[in-house]
């Protein structure tokens with residue numbers, strides 16, 4: 001029987017983390033490096049990626065970064081076209097953004113960009129990953145949001161829709177490809193302190209948007225643990241799901257939200 005430490009170890013594994021330049025993605029990169037993985041970090045933000053790589057470099061020397069705009073399928077295709085050998089075995093689709101806009105002002109362009117960044121990016125990344133690893137299988141961890149299950153912010157409706165799509169994508173892939181050796185699960189974070197959520201909070205204060213501030217207050221009141229979470233607290237659950245400790249977990253939507261969804 002393998003020990004718990006062996007089951008959690010990522011030694012010998014090659015892991016892609018998207019959105020690794022900041023927030024939850026950077027924390028994931030650090031956790032996976034600490035567990036022994038070789039990392040391929042993707043983001044649109046080159047400076048942030050360099051910073052993450054420097055931090056990861058203290059734990060593991062096996063890290064590569066690549067600037068990719070995941071909202072553009074052509075760039076996703078270009079990224080995958082480089083792989084002939086040494087295919088990554090684990091894909092963490094974390095990149096995302098929180099574009100705020102009043103529902104009645106959402107237009108086709110805004111909706112399209114939101115869906116591209118938050119939903120289509122993961123769909124295409126999964127397709128390329130599965131297509132190239134169809135003989136070997138692999139592990140996918142997607143990232144949804146509590147907004148997909150209990151929408152809370154009125155100005156995030158396209159975002160909520162995109163993250164609901166991530167839940168559907170995960171379950172559909174888990175069902176379709178489980179017997180072919182792919183484990184696919186999804187994290188459902190909420191109230192994690194990251195640059196992205198900091199920007200949301202600052203926007204509410206800057207706009208002196210009382211409704212948005214009230215929403216923030218009610219949101220915080222639903223956190224059963226009574227506090228916001230750290231990016232590393234999401235990264236630890238991602239590591240568990242990606243590891244062999246979770247070998248019988250399939251199609252699961254795992255909240256990491258301080259009890260928000262249960263309140």
Ligand SMILES: NC(=O)c1ccc[n+]([C@@H]2O[C@H](COP(=O)([O-])OP(=O)(O)OC[C@H]3O[C@@H](n4cnc5c(N)ncnc54)[C@H](O)[C@@H]3O)[C@@H](O)[C@H]2O)c1
Nearest residue numbers: 019021022023024044070071096145189191192194195196
């Ligand atoms: N922080 C939370 O409380 C929370 C809650 C629910 C869901 N999430 C989800 O977790 C994930 C990470 O969120 P975060 O809070 O760390 O956000 P963040 O804004 O702090 O970091 C997101 C990262 O994604 C990258 N990114 C954005 N658009 C990209 C694109 N087109 N191509 C490549 N990279 C791109 C950004 O550059 C950034 O490095 C997102 O999918 C988000 O929707 C976070």
